[in-house]
Amino acid sequence: MDKLTVGILAHVDAGKTTLSEALLYRGGALRKLGRVDHADAFLDTDALERERGITIFSKQAVLPLGNVELILLDTPGHADFSAEAERTLGVLDCAILVVSAPDGPQGHTLTLWKLLERHGVPTFLFLNKMDQPGTDRAALLDKLHAALSPAILDWSAHGTAPFWEEAALGDEAALEEYMEGEDLSEATLRRLIGQRKCFPCLFGSALKAEGIDELLSALSRFAPRPLWGKDFAARVYKISRDPQGVRLTHMKITGGALRVRASLPVGEAAEKADQIRIYSGAKYTPVEEAQAGTVCAVTGLASTYPGQALGAEGAWAPPTLEAALAYQLILPQGVDPHLVLPKLRLLAEEDPQLHLEWNEELGEIHLRLMGQVQAEVLKRIIMDRFGLKVAFGPGNIVYAETIAAPVEGVGHFEPLRHYAEVHILLEPLPAGSGLQFDTACSEDVLDRNWQRLILTHLMEKPHRGALTGSPITDMKLTLVAGKAHEKHTEGGDFRQATYRAVRQGLRKAESVLLEPWYAFRLELPQANLGRALADIQRMGGETEAPQSVGEEVTLSGGGPVSQLRDYAAEVAAYTKGRGRLTCLPGGYRPCPEQETVVEELAYDPDGDTENPTGSIFCTHGAGYYVPWDEVEKQMHLPGLELGEKGPAADMPPSFSGPRRASVSGSLEEDKELKAIFEKTYGAIKPRDFQPPPKPRRTSLSDGPRAVPSAAGGPEYLLVDGYNMIFAWEELKALAQQDLSTARKSLMDVLSNYQGFRQNRVILVFDAYKVPQGTGSVSKYHNIHVVYTKEAETADSYIEKASYQLSRDKSNRVRVATSDAAEQFIILGHGALRMSAQELRSEVEQAQGEIKEILKRNNMTLPRSPVKEAFERAKGER
DSSP states (O other), X not given: OEEEEEEEEESTTSSHHHHHHHHHXXXXXXXXXXXXTTTOOTTOOSHHHHHHTSOOSOEEEEEEETTEEEEEEEOOOSGGGHHHHHHHHTTOSEEEEEEETTTOSOHHHHHHHHHHHHHTOOEEEEEEOTTSTTOOHHHXXXXXXXXXXXXXXXXXXXXXXXXXHHHHTTOHHHHHHHHTTOOOOHHHHHHHHHTTSOEEEEEOBTTTTBSHHHHHHHHHHHSOOOOOBSSOEEEEEEEEEOTTOOEEEEEEEEXXXXXXXXXXXXXXXXXXXXXXXXXXXXXXXXXXXEETTOEEEEESOXXXXXXXXXXXXXXXXXXXXXXXXXXXXXXXXXXXXXHHHHHHHHHHHHOGGGOOEEETTTTEEEEEESOHHHHHHHHHHHHHHHOXXXXXXXXXXXXXXXXXXXXXXXXXXOSTTOOEEEEEEEEEOOTTOOEEEEEOOOTTTSOHHHHHHHHHHHHSSOOBOSSSSOBBOSEEEEEEEEEEOTTTOOHHHHHHHHHHHHHHHHHHSOEEEEEEEEEEEEEEEGGGHHHHHHHHHHTTOEEOOOEEETTEEEEEXXXXXXXXXXXXXXXXXXXXXXXXXEEEEEEEEEOTTHHHHHHHXXXXXXXXXXXXXXXXXXXXXEEEEEOGGGHHHHOSSOOOOTTOOSOOTTOOSSOOOOOOOOOOOOGGXXXXXXXXXXXXXXXXXXXXXXXXXXXXXXXXXXXOOOOOOTTSSOEEEEEEHHHHHTTSHHHHHHHHHOHHHHHHHHHHHHHHHHHHHOOEEEEEEOGGGSTTOOOEEEEETTEEEEEOOTTOOHHHHHHHHHHHHHTSTTOEEEEEOSOGGGHHHHHHTTOEEEOHHHHHHHHHHHHHHHHHHHHHTTOOOOOOHHHHHHHHHHHHO
C-alpha cells in the first residue's frame, strides 16, 4: 500500500482541525464526529488546545483509504506558531490549504502559500464554510487567482472541456495531449499537480461533512506518489516528550527502512532506536520496522533536532520564519536560573526558534517569541511542566550583523600541550542568503578530518558580531588554512581557534548592522488610505500599489519592526476597529540608525569573555593572550592577500615550530609581570597586586579568621583541578589508579583549607575529563565544584570567572595553576596567580597550624585525606 503524507494548513479559525475530523470520520477512522468548540476533536490532544480552541502542536493521524494510506499532519494555524507549521512542510508529500470562504485569502494564508512554494509542496485547496450565506464560488476563485495563483482549478468541473483546456495551458506536453483530442489522463494530472503547475480547488463545509468525499477521492486519485531510495534516509521534523517524559524524535523515513534496535548515524556518533511508534491522535502502535514513507516517533535518540537529515537524506533549507523580538524570561524571586536553564533547554529542543540564551554578563535568560499568544502559551507550559510561574519583560529588537567587504580572520590556540591555528575567509553575501560554509584548504596543508571538524565548529553555534553582539548573517565563511600538531592537538583546540578566527575577522571588518523588517498586509476603509500611506512613509516602510475591493483597500508592503510593532493598535484606533494589520517576518535590511543603535546597546566586543577576539600563543612553555589587532604579527601561517580566494601557495604543510618547556612563577614575580603588562597595555586600576600579610593564628578559641582583601572584601581562590592533580605527586599517582578518587581527595583537602583560611574556593574541572560533560556547579561541603561545559577548558572558565569576580573592586581573586597560559589575562583582570606547589605549601602550612591548635587543645588532627586515599589505593593493588 502506498503511503501519502498530507499536511493540513490554514489561517486561524478557517476550520482546519474540523476538516481533519471530517476526513477521518468520512474515511472510516472515527465513529463519531468531534468538534473543536466541544473540546472533543480527535487531534486536539493537549489540554491547552482544548481550552483555547486552537492548534498549538502538529499532530498525526493515520487514515487507510483503499490502495493508499493517508498520514494526516494537522498543523497550527495561528501566526504565533507558524514556525511549528513550517517545520512540518519538509516531510509532506502534498498539502491541503484550507481557506475560509466568508473571509477569502487572509494575511497568513499568503504566508503559508509562499512557504509551500518555497518547499515545493504540491497543494490542494479546500474552500470551507461554503454553507454560510453570501459565499460566491466564482468571486472566491477570482480572489484566489489574484492573491495566490491563476493555476488554481475548480476541481468540481473535472471532466468538462473548459477544465481540460485550463489544466493543459501551463504545460507543453499536457497541451499536446489535449490538442490531440484526448482528455488528460490521471497520470498527467498527477504530474501537473506534483510539479505545482495546477492546484485542485474543492468546495464544501467541514462541519457538515459536505464536499469531504470529493476531497478524499481527489487525494487518492491525483496526489503525486513519491519514489523512495533503497538506502536508509530520514528527516526529523519535531522533538516532543510523552506524558512519562520519554523523549520522542518525530521523523519521516525517506529511504530504506528503520528497525527497532537499529543503529542510527546521528551527527558524528551512532544511537539506537529503542522503540518505533506510529501515532494516531493521542494513541500509538509500536512496530518492529518502519518502511519508507512512514511518519513515526522514535525513542532512544538523545542528540537529534528538528530539521536534521539522517542517513542518505540531503540537508534541509533553513527556516524562513524567525521571531523579530527577544524577551527576558523573569523567574520567581529566589529561583536560581542555573537550575532552571536545563529544564528550559528541553523546551528549546522542541522549539529551536525560541533561541534560548543565557546572558552571563547580565545574569538573564532571553528567548525569542512570535507574539503575545505564544508568550501566554509558553508561560502555561512552564507552569504545567516545571511548576514555575514566570513572566516576560518588554520585547527588544533582534538585530543582526554582516560585513561590507571580504576579510580574513585568524585564530590561534596554544596553551601548554595544546595547539591549533585556523584562518577563515569571511565574505558578504546578498540579503537573505543566511550563512554559508565552505573549505578551500588543501588536504596537504590540513587533514580532511580536521577540516570537517572546523566546519562543524563553524556551524554549531550562532557567532556574535562586533557591533552589538547580534548574530551574524548573509556571509560565506571559508576555511582557507589551518595547522595541527602531531601530538598536542585535540578537537577542543580547533573549536577555540575557529571561534577566535571568526571573532578576529569580524573585529577587523567593516561591519553593517541589520534590523528586522515585517512584511505586512493592511486592510482598511478607502477613507483611511491617505493616513496609512503617510504613516508607512514616515516609518521608512514601502508599499505596493493599493488594491481596492468594494469600499475597502488592501496595502501590501514592508517596514522596520521597530516602527510597525505597535502599529496594529494605532490602525484599530483611526479606522474605528474596521482596519486589520497582519505582520510576519520579512527578513533583514541595513539599519539607517546604525550609530545610534550601537551607542545605545554599548556592546564591548573585547570584554565579551564568552566570545574572545584575541588568541592564545605560547612562549617558554607558557601560554599568553594576544589581542586581536596583534594576532597577525604572531600567527604561524601566512595570511591571504586582499581579494585572494584560497590559501597562500607557499603555506607550510604542517607545524614545525619548537615546543617550549614549562614555566614556573610565583606571587613575588607578579610585581615584575605587572610592570611588563602595564608597559605594554597600560595601567591596571582594580587593586593593589601585593597580597596582604597572612594572619597569625594563636588558639582555637580565636575562631577561624578570614584573610582580608586589599579592599576589605572576600578572597576568592580559583583552582584548576586537573592541573593540581597532575602537579601533586601523591594525587598524580592516585589518579593513575582511580581519577574519581583523586578528584574527591583534592576536594577534601581544599574543604579543610577553606575552613581554615575562611576564603571562598572554586574548584574547576575540564568537561572532557568527565563523561557527558554538560556543565554543572555543585556544593561539596563548603567549597564550590565546577565541571565546565562540553569542550570548555578550565582555563577559559577561570578566565571568565576571574573577570567577573574582579569587576567588584572589593574582591581579592587568586588563581592556582602551574600552566601560566592565562597569566597576562589574569593580571589584566587584577587577579593574582599562584603555582600548584605554592598552593600545596599553603595547604600544608594550614594543616600544620591546625595541628598545633588541636595539640594545644588536646585534640587529634585527622590523617591527610590525600595520603590516606593514596595508601588505600596501594593496598587494593
